[in-house]
Every structure is written in C-alpha cells, then in structure tokens.
Amino acid sequence: MHMRVYGAxxxxxxxxxxxxxxxxxxxxxxxxxxATTAKAAATxxxxxxxxxAPVRDAAVDLVIWxxxxxxxxxxxxxxxxxxxxxxxxxxxxxxxxRKDFKDATNAGKGPDVIVGAHDWLGELVQNQAVKPVxxxxxxxxxxxxxxxxxxxxxxxxxGVPYAVENIGIVRNTALAPDAPKTxxxxxxxxxxxxxxxxxxxxxxxxxxxxxxxxxxxxxLKAFGGGVFAQxxxxxxxxxxxxxxxxxxxxxxxxxxxxxxDGILSTNVDGGIVDQVFDAGKAPYAMTGPWAVEKAKKAGxxxxxxxxxxxxxKQMTPFLGVQMFYVSAKAKNDAFAQEFxxxxxxxxxxxxxxxxxxxxxxxxxxAYTEVAAKDADIKAxxxxxxxxxxxxxxxxxxxxxxxxxxxxxxxxxxxxxxxDRLKAAQTEIEANIxxxx
Amino acid sequence: MTKSPWIVVKWVAIxxxxxxxVWIAGKFxxxxxxxxxxxxxxxxxxxxxxxxxxxAVPLKYLFPGLxxxxxxxxxxxxxxxxxxxxxxxDGHMGTKxxxxxxxxxxxxxxxxxxxxxxxxxxxxxxxxxxxxxITLLLxxxxxxxxxxxxxxxxxxxxxxxxxxxxxxxxxxxxFTILNAREVNARSEDLSALAVPTxxxxxxxxxxxxxxxxxxxxxxxxxxxxxxxxxxxxxxLPQNALWVPEDGQGQSxxxxxQENVGLRNYTEALTNETLRNGFLxxxxxxxxxxxxxxxxxxxxxxxxxxxxxxxxxKAKGAWRSLxxxxxxxPGFVTALVWRQMFNQDPNFGLINKxxxxxxxxxxxxxxxxxxxxxxxxxxxxxYMFLICTGALQSVPGDVKEAAKIDGASGFRTIRSIVxxxxxxxxxxxxxxxxxxxxxxxxxxxxxxxxxxxxxxQTQVGSTDLLITYAFxxxxxxxxxxxxxxxxxxxxxxxxxxxxxxxxxxxTASLEDVN
Numbered sequence: 007m008h009m010r011v012y013g014a015x016x017x018x019x020x021x022x023x024x025x026x027x028x029x030x031x032x033x034x035x036x037x038x039x040x041a042t043t044a045k046a047a048a049t050x051x052x053x054x055x056x057x058x059a060p061v062r063d064a065a066v067d068l069v070i071w072x073x074x075x076x077x078x079x080x081x082x083x084x085x086x087x088x089x090x091x092x093x094x095x096x097x098x099x100x101x102x103x104r105k106d107f108k109d110a111t112n113a114g115k116g117p118d119v120i121v122g123a124h125d126w127l128g129e130l131v132q133n134q135a136v137k138p139v140x141x142x143x144x145x146x147x148x149x150x151x152x153x154x155x156x157x158x159x160x161x162x163x164x165g166v167p168y169a170v171e172n173i174g175i176v177r178n179t180a181l182a183p184d185a186p187k188t189x190x191x192x193x194x195x196x197x198x199x200x201x202x203x204x205x206x207x208x209x210x211x212x213x214x215x216x217x218x219x220x221x222x223x224x225x226l227k228a229f230g231g232g233v234f235a236q237x238x239x240x241x242x243x244x245x246x247x248x249x250x251x252x253x254x255x256x257x258x259x260x261x262x263x264x265x266x267d268g269i270l271s272t273n274v275d276g277g278i279v280d281q282v283f284d285a286g287k288a289p290y291a292m293t294g295p296w297a298v299e300k301a302k303k304a305g306x307x308x309x310x311x312x313x314x315x316x317x318x319k320q321m322t323p324f325l326g327v328q329m330f331y332v333s334a335k336a337k338n339d340a341f342a343q344e345f346x347x348x349x350x351x352x353x354x355x356x357x358x359x360x361x362x363x364x365x366x367x368x369x370x371x372a373y374t375e376v377a378a379k380d381a382d383i384k385a386x387x388x389x390x391x392x393x394x395x396x397x398x399x400x401x402x403x404x405x406x407x408x409x410x411x412x413x414x415x416x417x418x419x420x421x422x423x424x425d426r427l428k429a430a431q432t433e434i435e436a437n438i439x440x441x442x
Numbered sequence: 443m444t445k446s447p448w449i450v451v452k453w454v455a456i457x458x459x460x461x462x463x464v465w466i467a468g469k470f471x472x473x474x475x476x477x478x479x480x481x482x483x484x485x486x487x488x489x490x491x492x493x494x495x496x497x498a499v500p501l502k503y504l505f506p507g508l509x510x511x512x513x514x515x516x517x518x519x520x521x522x523x524x525x526x527x528x529x530x531x532d533g534h535m536g537t538k539x540x541x542x543x544x545x546x547x548x549x550x551x552x553x554x555x556x557x558x559x560x561x562x563x564x565x566x567x568x569x570x571x572x573x574x575x576i577t578l579l580l581x582x583x584x585x586x587x588x589x590x591x592x593x594x595x596x597x598x599x600x601x602x603x604x605x606x607x608x609x610x611x612x613x614x615x616x617f618t619i620l621n622a623r624e625v626n627a628r629s630e631d632l633s634a635l636a637v638p639t640x641x642x643x644x645x646x647x648x649x650x651x652x653x654x655x656x657x658x659x660x661x662x663x664x665x666x667x668x669x670x671x672x673x674x675x676x677x678l679p680q681n682a683l684w685v686p687e688d689g690q691g692q693s694x695x696x697x698x699q700e701n702v703g704l705r706n707y708t709e710a711l712t713n714e715t716l717r718n719g720f721l722x723x724x725x726x727x728x729x730x731x732x733x734x735x736x737x738x739x740x741x742x743x744x745x746x747x748x749x750x751x752x753x754x755k756a757k758g759a760w761r762s763l764x765x766x767x768x769x770x771p772g773f774v775t776a777l778v779w780r781q782m783f784n785q786d787p788n789f790g791l792i793n794k795x796x797x798x799x800x801x802x803x804x805x806x807x808x809x810x811x812x813x814x815x816x817x818x819x820x821x822x823x824y825m826f827l828i829c830t831g832a833l834q835s836v837p838g839d840v841k842e843a844a845k846i847d848g849a850s851g852f853r854t855i856r857s858i859v860x861x862x863x864x865x866x867x868x869x870x871x872x873x874x875x876x877x878x879x880x881x882x883x884x885x886x887x888x889x890x891x892x893x894x895x896x897x898q899t900q901v902g903s904t905d906l907l908i909t910y911a912f913x914x915x916x917x918x919x920x921x922x923x924x925x926x927x928x929x930x931x932x933x934x935x936x937x938x939x940x941x942x943x944x945x946x947x948t949a950s951l952e953d954v955n
C-alpha cells in the first residue's frame with residue numbers, strides 16, 4: 007500500500023515535472039536544442055516512466071508531432087495545407103518528441119512528420135526512424151550553409167530548418183552597460199560588482215554537479231579544441247575524439263582557473279543561472295535565447311552580445327538548428343514530403359515560428375525581415391556567426407555525460423584539466439566503441 | 443442450482459467477455475501477430491470452460507487473479523529475460539533485412555545537374571487507381587517536353603497533354619491522373635519506384651516533383667556484403683553491424699537486433715569498471731534501505747509513542763502536522779531538499795542556517811548523508827502512521843498488567859509494547875525495505891546517482907542498482923536495453939532473496955504470540 011501510494015505520487019510528480027519543464031514557456035527543455043542536449047538525460051529519463059506518447063490519429067491523412075508551444079502555429083499551416091490538398095491534417099503534442107517518436111516509429115505507430123532539434127538526427131538515422139527530405143538545390147540555397155550542414159547526415163539532407171540558436175553573453179545593462187570584448191574584462195567587472203555588494207555572481211554559467219558540456223564547449227573551442235575533429239568535407243569524425251587534445255586542455259585550464267577563483271562553480275545549475283540573473287544579481291550570463299523571455303518578465307534591462315575572447319582567443323558556441331523531419335515509416339509519405347519541402351520553406355511560416363520561440367529564423371529571407379525590427383534576433387544571429395553545428399552523429403550521445411562531468415570536476419578542482427580531459431577522452435572512446 | 447434470470451445474466455456476461463476477446467483478437471490479427479491471436483483464443487476457451495460449466499468452481503475465483511498475475515507480473519519477467527539475451531538497443535532495433543533496405547534507401551542522392559521534373563502520378567486509363575501500374579507523367583523544366591515514366595523507362599507523350607502553369611501535366615490521353623489523396627495512398631509503391639534513366643532513377647518527392655537519384659549502396663546477397671559503389675568499400679556483417687571488410691573506417695550507421703547469448707551477463711560480470719561499480723553499488727544499495735527503514739522507524743515510532751501518551755494535548759492537530767511531509771508529493775520534497783543542500787549559502791538553506799560549507803551533493807559521503815536525511819523526512823510519517831495504528835491496538839489491560847507487576851515505562855515498551863507492535867508492522871518494514879531498495883525517484887531527483895568519482899560517469903557514489911540500470915538502458919550514452927535487462931535480472935534475484943529472508947524473519951517475530 008505504502009509502495010503504491012508513494013509510487014503513484016512519484017509518477018504523478020514526475021509527469022507534472024516533465025510537463026512543467028517542457029510546456030511552461032517558450033524557452034524550456036524541448037524547445038531549445040541546448041536544453042534538450044544538455045539536459046538530455048533529464049528529459050529522456052523522466053519520460054518513459056510517465057508521459058504517454060500521443061496516440062496516432064488513424065482517421066487523418068497527415069500526422070505531425072511537435073511540442074506544446076509550437077502547436078498553434080503548425081496547426082495554422084497544417085490547416086492551410088489540408089485545405090489546399092483536400093485532406094485532414096492532425097497536429098499532436100508530445101512532451102518528449104525525440105523518445106516518443108523513436109518508440110512509436112519502432113512499433114509502427116509513429117507520425118509522418120516531427121518537429122525537433124538537429125542533433126537528434128544521427129540517433130534517428132541509426133534507428134531507421136527518419137528518411138531523407140528531397141529539398142531541391144535551389145531551396146537549399148535559401149538557408150545559411152551552417153544550417154543546411156546541421157540538417158545533413160552522411161551528406162544527405164534529412165530535414166528542413168526553421169530556426170537556429172546558440173549561446174551568447176546576456177548582460178544586465180544596469181550593472182554592465184558595455185558589451186564585453188574579453189572574458190577577463192567580464193571577470194574584472196563582475197568581481198568588482200560582487201565586492202561592491204551589487205551582485206552575488208560575477209559571471210553566470212551553467213555547470214552543476216554533473217557538468218554541462220554544451221555550455222563548457224566554447225572554452226575548449228576557443229583554443230582549437232572541441233569534441234570531434236572534422237573530416238575534409240566538414241563532417242565530424244567519430245573516430246577522432248579531441249576532448250583530450252592539447253588544445254582542449256588549454257581551454258580546460260581556463261575552466262580550472264575560473265573555478266579556482268570562484269568565478270565558476272558546480273553549485274550553479276541552469277535554474278540558478280536564471281534565478282540570479284532575473285533577480286538582477288549578476289552582470290553577465292553566458293546563456294541562450296531561452297533565458298531572455300524570463301529576464302524580460304522579471305523586468306531586467308538586458309542586451310545580447312557575442313561570446314568574448316578568452317586569453318586572446320575567440321570563443322564560439324555550438325550552433326543548434328530546429329527542423330522538420332519526415333518519418334522513415336511515414337504512412338503518408340507523399341503528403342509529408344510535400345508539406346515539409348513546400349510549406350516549411352515558406353517565409354510566413356518561418357516568421358510565425360520566430361514569434362513563438364524568439365529564435366532567428368533559418369530561412370535567410372525570413373531572418374532578414376525579422377532582424378530588421380528585432381535587435382535581439384540580430385544579436386543572437388551575430389553571436390552564432392562562425393559557430394559549428396552541434397555534432398549530430400550518434401557518437402555525440404557518448405560525449406555529453408563524460409565531457410560534462412569532466413568540466414565539472416575541473417571547475418571543482420577535483421582533477422587537473424589535462425588528467426581529467428584525457429580520462430574523459432578515454433571514456434568517450436570506449437563508449438563509442440561499445441555503441442558500435 | 444441457479445434461478446433462470448441469473449443464468450441469463452451469467453451468459454450475457456460470458457458473451458460480453460467473449461465478444462471483447464474476439465474484438466481484441468481481430469486487432470491482433472490485423473497487426474499480424476499470430477501468437478497473440480492464439481493466446482487470446484486460449485483465454486477465451488478458458489473463460490468458456492470455467493464459467494460456462496460447473497466443473498471448476500475454485501478456478502472461477504482464481505482465474506481473474508491468475509490472468510492478471512500472468513499479464514502484469516509473469517509476462518514482463520519473461521520479456522525482460524528474453525531481452526537480456528539480445529543486443530536490443532540504439533542502432534539495433536530492427537531486422538537485418540530492414541537494415542539492408544534502409545541503408546540502400548538512405549543512400550539515394552540527387553544526381554548533380556540532373557533536371558527536377560514537374561510530376562503527376564497516373565495509371566493507364568481503365569486501371570484501378572489503387573492498384574494500377576503507376577506511371578509518372580513528367581515535364582522537363584528546361585524544354586517543357588513531357589514523358590511517361592514507368593519501371594521500364596521514359597517514353598515521350600504528347601497525345602492530349604495539358605499542363606498547369608507550373609508545368610505539371612493535368613491531362614493526357616490514355617492516363618487517369620491521381621488526386622493528392624490517391625497519390626498519398628500509394629506512397630509505398632512510389633517509394634519503391636525508380637524510373638530508370640541516364641545516371642540513375644527518377645524518384646518522386648512529395649506530390650508534384652521528381653528528381654534523378656542514385657543509390658550508392660548495394661547489397662550483394664550471395665556474399666552477404668553491403669557495397670558502397672562510390673568508394674568500392676565492402677562491409678561484412680559482424681556483431682549485428684556492417685563492418686568494413688578491410689577494417690578501416692566506421693561501420694555503417696544502422697545495425698540489427700540479434701541474440702547474443704550470455705554476452706550481456708558475461709560483460710556485467712567481467713567488465714572491470716562495471717564489476718567494481720556493481721559491488722560498490724550493491725553495498726550502498728543494501729545499506730541505504732536498511733538505514734532508511736531503521737531511521738524512519740525509530741523516528742516514527744518515537745513520535746507515535748509520544749503522541750500516544752494521554753498527557754499530550756491536541757493530539758489530533760500534532761498528528762496531522764506530522765503527516766504533512768507524507769502528504770506532499772515526494773518529488774516536490776526531493777527537489778526542495780536538493781535546493782536546500784546547495785553548497786553555496788546564497789542558494790542552500792542548510793549551509794546558510796548552520797554556517798557550514800559542506801559540499802552536500804558533491805562529496806560522496808555527504809551525498810549519501812543528504813539522501814538519508816531526505817528519505818528520513820519523507821519516510822518517518824508513514825512509520826508514524828502505522829506505529830500509531832499498531833500502538834492503539836495494543837490492549838490496555840496488558841500494559842496495566844505490566845504496570846501492576848512493577849515494570850518501568852521503558853521496560854513496558856521494550857518487553858510488552860514493542861513485540862506486539864513489531865508483529866503488526868514487521869511485514870511492512872520488509873515491504874519498506876524492498877521499496878527503498880528500488881527507490882528510483884529519490885536518487886534520480888536528488889543526485890542522479892552522483893557525485894561521480896574517479897574520472898568516470900558510469901558508476902555514481904549514490905547510485906542504486908535501479909538508477910544504474912536505468913542509466914545503462916535509457917538515460918546514459920547509448921541506450922542498451924539488452925544489457926540493462928541483464929542487470930535487472932541480477933536486481934530481481936537480489937530483491938527476491940532479501941525479501942524471502944525478510945519474510946522468514948518476520949514470521950519468527952510472530953512467535954511471540
């Protein structure tokens with residue numbers, strides 16, 4: 007009896023948690039690539055025990071799965087598409103599209119189209135869940151090369167992007183009026199503000215006890231390190247992990263120094279970053295578009311700028327791309343392909359999607375129009391310039407945990423950067439071999 | 443034996459159950475699962491034999507229970523055992539044939555510089571739109587020439603051709619053009635179709651476009667090899683993956699599911715990290731529920747004794763207050779405690795209050811303490827409840843007799859009250875132990891198994907076997923359900939042994955009566 011009651015409470019609780027985490031606002035778990043990957047464990051983990059995947063509506067001609075936030079917009083265009091083709095289109099909400107889609111497709115009950123982040127791609131291909139989208143070369147040219155690169159796997163296009171996202175520096179203009187050029191400048195200014203009692207944290211960065219590879223990556227990348235080496239064609243090479251490379255270690259040493267000086271701390275997790283920044287208690291947060299909406303609501307006057315240099319080297323973030331996929335087992339493949347190639351490439355759809363998620367639209371034409379009137383969007387886009395897409399190869403799943411924990415341990419001074427990153431490299435390589 | 447109206451009711455009920463089973467069988471038949479249909483038919487026969495006749499009266503009562511025991515307990519166990527002998531997991535979901543088909547389909551690339559045709563889908567006039575041979579009516583965007591494309595190749599058509607402004611053929615003599623819904627209904631045939639042409643095959647994309655594509659992968663069925671025609675590389679099947687024959691480079695993306703025998707078990711026992719981890723986790727997994735049960739029981743019992751004393755006023759109010767932690771959803775409590783355990787006094791209430799700087803969630807020992815404290819808070823109200831209940835059922839005359847015999851208050855509790863209470867709550871303590879043994883939610887929400895020591899992320903300092911298995915199966919790097927199922931079997935055996943021993947011990951408690 008005790009067990010049942012407790013179990014039921016836990017289940018109810020977990021599902022409520024998942025719902026609140028995913029459906030709450032425009033900037034949470036499922037709606038951001040960053041959060042989806044950085045918190046991959048969290049979202050995928052809570053779901054299986056709790057959320058029921060949507061049940062595919064059998065009576066319609068095209069089924070699309072997306073998250074709660076994007077449903078109204080997709081509904082609008084699905085209706086238009088349905089009217090044009092004389093068919094019925096259903097847009098269904100899934101609280102964990104990635105997992106629900108994989109499981110449902112595996113059981114032959116999946117949707118025809120899903121909306122999701124580009125870094126799911128490798129895993130979905132590995133599990134035979136998605137199929138190429140035959141976007142014509144003319145249509146491909148309407149997107150920035152990086153966005154198209156993110157939608158590709160083995161040189162094949164698997165989705166049509168509608169938004170891009172990346173982290174940058176969000177600063178509280180009341181505390182820090184000027185955009186920082188260097189990380190050192192942020193540290194100096196921030197430390198002064200802490201000393202003056204105007205702030206509790208000099209620089210906010212999501213670390214947490216288990217670490218956060220997504221947010222730590224720019225430190226490694228600044229010195230030429232990163233996760234995987236690239237093949238000549240730009241693809242990431244899963245057989246060449248560079249987490250423990252001398253370049254990555256240089257970045258790791260910066261993390262170690264910042265941890266030692268108390269600038270970065272494993273006591274700061276994603277929730278605390280928002281909490282402190284929204285309380286006006288920190289001048290700088292190294293975060294993404296998902297944090298802006300909350301800061302705005304909290305009445306913080308903010309500005310967005312690109313990541314600065316550290317030790318004279320330019321930091322660049324991961325680029326995330328949001329896109330529409332077509333299921334490999336789509337029952338309505340013709341409609342699915344038609345909708346994704348003809349409708350998602352429309353300017354009006356991309357602009358409407360921007361209005362929901364406040365991310366730069368992927369379609370260049372739509373971006374130009376939005377950037378002209380929304381300074382934030384322009385700033386996010388600028389902050390993402392030169393950024394490489396987050397790896398979408400399945401091997402990346404073997405990286406998040408070990409690299410994240412390594413950065414946490416380095417910041418917590420549990421190990422030296424060199425030792426810890428080399429150990430992480432060994433663990434990642436072993437995981438990749440094990441995964442095949 | 444029964445009156446006629448009841449016979450009618452009985453047969454109506456039996457007929458309803460049978461109708462339901464027929465409906466379920468129909469669903470399974472449509473899905474093509476033969477064995478499921480056989481199973482349902484067997485159940486239907488059981489229902490008829492047991493409830494239609496008077497031969498098996500005890501079974502009439504036992505059958506529903508047996509049915510659900512099999513469906514909800516036995517079947518998952520069998521399924522887990524079966525899974526533990528496979529490599530089921532990411533990249534190993536389908537069959538080998540599916541992987542071959544998928545890899546070839548995925549390798550179709552648009553031939554560079556080839557035209558993108560405007561396309562309509564048609565069948566020869568007179569043929570059924572749902573089964574007729576599919577013909578693609580194609581318009582070359584450069585010169586507007588129109589063709590009919592079939593598996594035999596391209597043939598120019600001009601007879602009675604009308605085109606839309608986008609170039610799509612809307613009418614042609616000898617062909618019935620399909621509407622969108624009809625085209626979509628034949629998606630599967632369209633995916634299989636490639637109109638042979640120079641440099642590749644013409645494939646459809648959506649409803650009104652076709653492109654020239656070429657598959658770079660081929661399957662050599664005789665040699666059982668996948669061949670990449672662009673590089674000439676050959677891939678052989680090995681460990682349920684397509685591995686390069688020359689040993690250079692990566693295997694192909696998609697593998698298949700197969701039986702791996704005892705490999706998951708041998709790996710769990712021989713892999714050094716896992717083995718050390720397993721032992722470490724097992725020890726903590728035995729200590730955690732034990733300490734939790736003892737601590738919650740002692741605190742709960744203490745409060746129960748206190749508030750069972752008649753000298754306490756407003757007992758009802760106190761009792762309600764004490765039950766509050768139990769009434770709040772456990773997950774909320776766990777998250778609140780996690781926040782309170784933050785090392786930074788700016789965020790963590792505990793360190794702030796006491797002026798400590800304990801790294802509650804980052805130090806392996808303190809993390810264990812933090813979990814035990816949280817579980818004490820979560821669990822003592824339950825113990826308080828059941829102990830209060832048990833105390834109230836201890837007869838007053840027994841205590842009175844002890845008092846008359848000159849026993850002190852403590853002596854009465856130790857020798858008279860406790861044995862009686864333990865008889866009642868003993869089995870619940872065992873149940874509580876078993877529950878905490880698999881207390882996934884608490885660990886997951888509070889520490890997620892961490893902190894992780896020794897430069898690795900597989901084995902956490904506060905991991906229970908269940909959180910560990912979960913990380914292996916779903917939450918970790920690459921989901922491996924087969925391996926996680928093997929770990930689950932170990933957990934199953936351990937819990938079964940502990941429960942067995944536990945219930946034996948509680949049986950001995952009952953001897954005091």
